[in-house]
Amino acid sequence: MNRLYALASAGFCVASAALITSASAFPSEEVPKSEPEYIAKAKTAAPASVVNNATITMPQPDGSSKTVQAGSNGFTCFIGKDGTPECDDQNAMEWRKALQANQAPPNKIGFIFMLAGDTGTSNHDSTERHTHQHWVQTGPHVMIVGGAAHEMLSPYPRDVDVKDATQPFVMYPGKPNEHLMIPVHSQEITTGSTR
Template sequence: MRRIQIVLAATLAAACVAVLAGEKDKPAAPFSDQQLIDSAMKAAPAKVASGAKIVAADDKGGMRILREGSNGFTCMPDNPTTPGPDPMCMDEAAMAWANAWMGKQSPTVGKVGLMYMLEGGTDASNTDPYATAPSAENHWVETGPHVMIVGAAPEFYAMYPGNADPDTSVPYVMWAGTPYQHLMIPVR
């Protein structure tokens, strides 16, 4: 659990997104615990967020629990180092998938997880799971508010568009053909 928490603290708020400098719209940290909780709760539907554990990064790269949960979901507040709002909320299977991604390990195929990012997401490479900035090769996309299905079998993803430059207004596969492919489902 500690490893997952560290991974979440360091990177999950920026999962599927690049860390870009120069964002002027976001207020500078520190935030109060209540502000962090309020931000995290915007990631998922109210009924899910109300029962979720809320965690936030601490100043040592670890994770601290702001509120215990009861429904198996964990929500994180917006990452102030990325452009755009990107609070996220995920179930236990999605946390395991993200831990595998960050550890460059193969996730368990068939252990399907759900992630919410209803406030939006930031820009990300659609082809390179580890890209941190746009390039001519990595097919940068603007994700917008979405939910993600992770950990499904390849046959599931084959039903959806997996091209490098997708129409992000309809469901599409991000990182197609990699162990970290997942379904992006826009909600607006």
């Protein structure tokens, strides 16, 4: 259990230290069509030290996915159908694939960066996004996902109607894809000049 909390704390610190954008900004729902624009938007999901060495994949008109940047660090970055850029570690990608195949998530812990924020969804069911019921939109955040992460969810709010999306909470409580959302706050960097 201590390992799980250490992982969450480390992720929070890394994301907090790397974040320099405004916490009030959210990404647009646009999924760029040109590779340079797509790569630029995908790279807003995580710190440069992650995205510059990550694989970036781009959906193609035929439904396939094309690698537009080969990576070496085990992270895969992409833009979701809703326009949200994200970077998933290998375990998070396994979690995502299992859920898409209606299989139980692997008993692993995965980590996801979404430092550009998200475009919002229904916290009851991601397939109900269009209803805007139980709506939640989160600014810059990281996520802890996977079957092995479930034991760390109990201390966090599990309300389907999120009361404060600037604090950690459980996304999709009680669903197979439930996971921990950890908002990160921006840091203003100021430089002084000497005269």
